[in-house]
Amino acid sequence: MIIDSHCHLDYEPLINNIDQVLLNAKNNNIISLLTIGTSLESSKKVLDIVDKYPNVYGAIGIHPNSTSGNLKNIDEILILKKKNKKILAFGETGLDYFYKRSEKKDQVFSFEKHINFSIAENVPVIVHTRDADDDTISIIKKYYQKTNFLIHCFTGTLDFAKKLLDLNCLISFSGIITFKKSNNLRDVVKYVPLERMLIETDSPYLSPDPFRGKSNEPANVKIIAETVASIKKISFDEVANLTTTNFKKFFLNEKN
Numbered sequence: 001m002i003i004d005s006h007c008h009l010d011y012e013p014l015i016n017n018i019d020q021v022l023l024n025a026k027n028n029n030i031i032s033l034l035t036i037g038t039s040l041e042s043s044k045k046v047l048d049i050v051d052k053y054p055n056v057y058g059a060i061g062i063h064p065n066s067t068s069g070n071l072k073n074i075d076e077i078l079i080l081k082k083k084n085k086k087i088l089a090f091g092e093t094g095l096d097y098f099y100k101r102s103e104k105k106d107q108v109f110s111f112e113k114h115i116n117f118s119i120a121e122n123v124p125v126i127v128h129t130r131d132a133d134d135d136t137i138s139i140i141k142k143y144y145q146k147t148n149f150l151i152h153c154f155t156g157t158l159d160f161a162k163k164l165l166d167l168n169c170l171i172s173f174s175g176i177i178t179f180k181k182s183n184n185l186r187d188v189v190k191y192v193p194l195e196r197m198l199i200e201t202d203s204p205y206l207s208p209d210p211f212r213g214k215s216n217e218p219a220n221v222k223i224i225a226e227t228v229a230s231i232k233k234i235s236f237d238e239v240a241n242l243t244t245t246n247f248k249k250f251f252l253n254e255k256n
Contacts, residue, residue, distance in 0.1 A: 001031045005243075014204050022055075037059060046087075065096050067102040068103050093128065098131040099130075122147075127150065127151050137160075137163050169196075171188075172199065173197065173199055195242065197228070
């Protein structure tokens, strides 16, 4: 049993063939999925999806690359959360200084807004961070004793990972760990305790080897679990079982 902790089922081409996508996942023993909103419009679609499919949960938020010009109605995110108990987190939010599509001040404002929503609703925050290590650490340090953070699709350094672990963050790895040039990232996978780890596809993006260049889908989270097992020299079942347990503890407050 595996859980894909981060996918975008409202994105094309997944949304166009969602029943088959979910069947493919089921056939690969993926028992649940968390589909993630990246804008107000995307988050509304997430609500529709989780309403329709019993094994799909959702998170809602405004992606950092979409913050500038889209913060006027940010409080609607909180209103959406109250409509469905299957919305398990706020995000993805965070900081992206690589693409420079949104002003830093808008990204920081949005990030802290999402965090305060999470504190109010007692759910975690799903964090996107790229080329923004120092500011990400600084903001999480302000709030980590009040809410829980998951760093999705980790691509940073070992030093960054250590700082995040010190702030009680969970770290999630995607298909990037299968890429030939990702040796440094595989060293991070080796270091991060399995008890503090989740796995994800970020589909339809980041297809793992051997499917690079093709649209990704949740079924491929199995490949990421296999890669983690290989890196850590442990069994596939151990990775599958413990990351599933981690997901349930983190998002569903299940103790066992």
